[in-house]
Amino acid sequence: MTTRLAAKHAIARHVALRHATLRHASVRHAIAVGLVLGGVALVDGSGPAQAQGKLEARYSVTLGGVSFGQGNWTIDVHDDQYTAAVSGSTVGLMRIFTSGQGSSAARGTVSNGQLLANSYASSIQTDKKYDEVRMLLNSGAVKESIADPPSTPIPERIPVTEAHRKGVTDPMTATIMRVPGTGDTFTPEACKSKVGVFDGRMRYDLSLSFKRLDKVKSEKGYQGTVVVCAVYFTPVAGHVPDRPVIKYLTDLRDAEIWLAPIAGTRLMVPYRASVPTPFGTGVLQATQFVSVPYPHRASSNSVRSQ
Numbered sequence: 001m002t003t004r005l006a007a008k009h010a011i012a013r014h015v016a017l018r019h020a021t022l023r024h025a026s027v028r029h030a031i032a033v034g035l036v037l038g039g040v041a042l043v044d045g046s047g048p049a050q051a052q053g054k055l056e057a058r059y060s061v062t063l064g065g066v067s068f069g070q071g072n073w074t075i076d077v078h079d080d081q082y083t084a085a086v087s088g089s090t091v092g093l094m095r096i097f098t099s100g101q102g103s104s105a106a107r108g109t110v111s112n113g114q115l116l117a118n119s120y121a122s123s124i125q126t127d128k129k130y131d132e133v134r135m136l137l138n139s140g141a142v143k144e145s146i147a148d149p150p151s152t153p154i155p156e157r158i159p160v161t162e163a164h165r166k167g168v169t170d171p172m173t174a175t176i177m178r179v180p181g182t183g184d185t186f187t188p189e190a191c192k193s194k195v196g197v198f199d200g201r202m203r204y205d206l207s208l209s210f211k212r213l214d215k216v217k218s219e220k221g222y223q224g225t226v227v228v229c230a231v232y233f234t235p236v237a238g239h240v241p242d243r244p245v246i247k248y249l250t251d252l253r254d255a256e257i258w259l260a261p262i263a264g265t266r267l268m269v270p271y272r273a274s275v276p277t278p279f280g281t282g283v284l285q286a287t288q289f290v291s292v293p294y295p296h297r298a299s300s301n302s303v304r305s306q
Helices: 002-018 092-096 244-251
Strands: 053-063 066-077 081-090 100-111 114-126 130-138 141-148 193-198 203-217 223-237 256-261 267-277 280-293
Touching: 053 267, 066 267, 203 256, 223 244, 223 267, 256 280
Parallel strands: none
Antiparallel strands: 053 066, 053 280, 066 081, 081 100, 100 114, 114 130, 130 141, 193 203, 203 223, 223 256, 256 267, 267 280
């Protein structure tokens, strides 16, 4: 019993650290429960005027059907700049194993429809540990980064080089997907993406592939179609290859994210994320998903908001 409680505590603490949650929670934006919510900002060549809208969403996190945490996510996108912020905390029975709260924020520019991060910050406080990451980026390259505490320097850890810090984005921006083209956004193309992510300690790739279309109905806000994508995790540097959690996430083939649109844009973000764990399926689910286009522009998606 002691071993099982210790294992649950380790998983709960890992989720709190990776999801600011959301990570969630990433929710430092990651895919839920020990993975990261992932995605990529894609250029469709149609110009920055197609990305002007705002999202205010609220999420719940469960592990094996037990309430684990909750978080709020706000995204604000204009012609030439964007901001995104998330905050989350553990709730319910999971407070028996760990108590934590955190927040993450990213901001950057919009250039020819592409989201380019300039800064990222994440801070997470648990019962026994404080974790903080700050980064400055320019044109897809990490110029400065601080992680406190830093990763333990052990021989087995694959070092992060300057090359690993190029061609990447932060965990928050990585969850905002841009659908290429000018037509319907609810297409398999929404899942055709691969993105390099640097989270301040680790460099990894997230790949998406199309699975199906589905329907959702929020308690408040969006009701309609979502695009369901499979998510695959590939560690690149900053990790210890033989660690069980790395092997588990690398071999995982059943993780999903459900993408819903931000009104007035061609951007889509996770409405739901799920990943199996040894203690049941971890699920991040939107309970409120309210998005609106800015008045000077009509929505390019069939979105019902409140």
